[in-house]
Amino acid sequence: MKQIVLASASPRRKKLLQQINLPFEVHPSSVEENYNPEWSPGKIVKELSLKKGKNVATDFSSALVISADTIVTFEDTILEKPEDANEAYDMLTQLSNNTHQVYTGVALCKTDQINNIAGTKTFFEVTDVTFGKLNPQDIKNYVEGGSPMDKAGSYGIQDDFGAIFVKRIEGDYNNVVGFPLHSFYNTVRNFAGEFLPNPGN
Template sequence: MLNNLKDYQIILASQSPRRHEMLKDLGLTFEIRTKEIEEIYPEGLTPEQIPVYLAELKAKAFEKELTSKELVITADTIVCVNGWILGKPKDREDAVKMLNALSNQSHQVISGVCLMSNEKKLSFSTTTNVHFKALSDEEIDYYIDNYKPYDKAGAYGIQEWIGFIGIDGIEGSYFNVVGLPIQRLYQELLNF
């Protein structure tokens, strides 16, 4: 369907199995190539700017090696609750703290995506509002012990047990909360 990209070798610069699955389900042929970067952003950025900045930082790591027929896709996702930016939890204690902060609250899941070739770069962000019911300590402990959400922004996966029992409302893209705003990405790839 994305005939405008048939001459491109697409590179997904992500280790996320959820992102791999979504791009595959979109019908794209791609290779996975990642680079280690320090995910640090400057102070003063808005929550919408942070994941875009980080996605662009990930893409910049490929800048000097892209051939004329390669397109790299990078992404980053953060969770924002009451002005607090949540990335991936450092440890169990951090995950407990994050889930307690999300309990009985609405929060925003913001993904930044960067598409970059030798000729151009396009970046965007997508925001989804999510509401959690009040979570008990037992529910939080069960989830962390059984699902080990240390690779997920905000210490949770909407597609896992905690999402099934805890999320009672969502406004916006479900797939954005999973980790990639796939519908928006499709539109941007059509226009790239």
């Protein structure tokens, strides 16, 4: 029986896939997120997502494994998940009144009946996000609430204050949340359409 596996513990990615009525199981990858710092942001998110997908794929037969990775860049610097509250505060202060980029890479791995990887497909999406001028007290309150700590760039566009910070976006909103649904659906339809349910069902 064909099955779909999400190789991510992200509750945001889980929710987005549920939104399109995709039946799937969650089995997070355990790989280290190491990469060559000389790679472009697009290559980084594609390579990391593929690494995560391959790590999980060989545990399943006749499956489609979905994996993803998101990074935030500002002025050619990658802003990862913050190490502590001070770093989160500094990141958000940097982003205040500026435009940054959110890259999400997605990897699709198909396996055969004996758990071998039969095919892979990767892509990435980039969205420009512009913050308004942030009030230092608002940043402090947001950081103290703990929300930035598990997010690249120290914010979530779907969060309380995270949503307030964002003045404008150019590109896919869901990509900023952590998973580009539009590109994903169209890529899966071409690469592994047999795994997709009928729209609306």
